[in-house]
Amino acid sequence: MNAPNDTPILLDRNSESPLWAQFRDALRLQILQGVLPIGAKLPSEAELGEQFGISRIVVREALADLVRNNLIYKIKGRGAFVAARERDEDFVSTVLGFSDEMERKGRSVRTQVLAQQLRAPTPQEIQALGLTDDTQVVALKRLRSVDGELRLLVDTVVPADLAPGLHRMRLDDRSLYDVLRRQYGVRLVRAERWIDAVLPDAETCELLQLQQPEPLLRIESIAYGANGRRLEYYNALHRCKSSRLHVQTTT
Known part of the structure; x- marks a missing residue:
């Protein structure tokens, strides 16, 4: 999961913005710009946490906010997917x-x-x-x-x-x-x-x-x-x- 210019998502641990919000915003940008296309399956919480060096709690909070805003949806036992855009x-x-x-x-x-x-x-x-x-x-x-x-x-x-x-x-x-x-x-x-x-x-x-x-x-x-x-x-x-x-x- 890389940003549009193929550089990795970078999280600033010295920022006043909490890590979960930074991570959410990075995923949100990739979804809006089509880097993560509609229907794409996201890695598991554990995989995301390991990839970006953040806890599963941070990942879970970011994903929950994306679900609330209809950018992704979850299927029990299968994972999280990029949602179709509301029209x-x-x-x-x-x-x-x-x-x-x-x-x-x-x-x-x-x-x-x-x-x-x-x-x-x-x-x-x-x-x-x-x-x-x-x-x-x-x-x-x-x-x-x-x-x-x-x-x-x-x-x-x-x-x-x-x-x-x-x-x-x-x-x-x-x-x-x-x-x-x-x-x-x-x-x-x-x-x-x-x-x-x-x-x-x-x-x-x-x-x-x-x-x-x-x-x-x-x-x-x-x-x-x-x-x-x-x-x-x-x-x-x-x-x-x-x-x-x-x-x-x-x-």
Whole structure:
């Protein structure tokens, strides 16, 4: 089991990161990059421990985390295997951000910021977020891919008073929800979402690299904080030819 450039996995025993997490991350990278293909059988815990000079407890903890994140599965008496990648996407029915949900499933997400500015809100944004005419918003236009496939084009606005300086922050390949939580203490607790099907215009086709127009799912979302304030409004165009949106309901 070697890394993509054929160099062995190296674990830093002087690092603040625990060995099990380092080992998990190394295996995760090999799985995501296809070095360990779908269906591949992993060596036994004893073999892994001997190969990398770590205890079986460390190996077991790393493998358990990979199982929890659906990157591998175990068959009793046969061992651990690399799992097929989940294609269902649950972000529409949770308050997890797109990046957070994809990362939880072990998917590789890239985010390119196409536009990022501080500006006055449009009439639609004023109505969606319950703003006044003199309020400013931080507006983002982002292009997002999953495992190298362009998947999502998103226009997002956040009231500027919630996140001062957000319009100047580097957000490429970062989760907006994570930035809002960590930098500003902003937590989204619920959201309303509306979904319909649309045909993309020429600009959208170019950005998503569509050879020809194909139906996209348009997702409109208003997210709320614990006090009921509207914290985020977005419109997303989702290419779902190779995935499905999954919604779970309860009584």
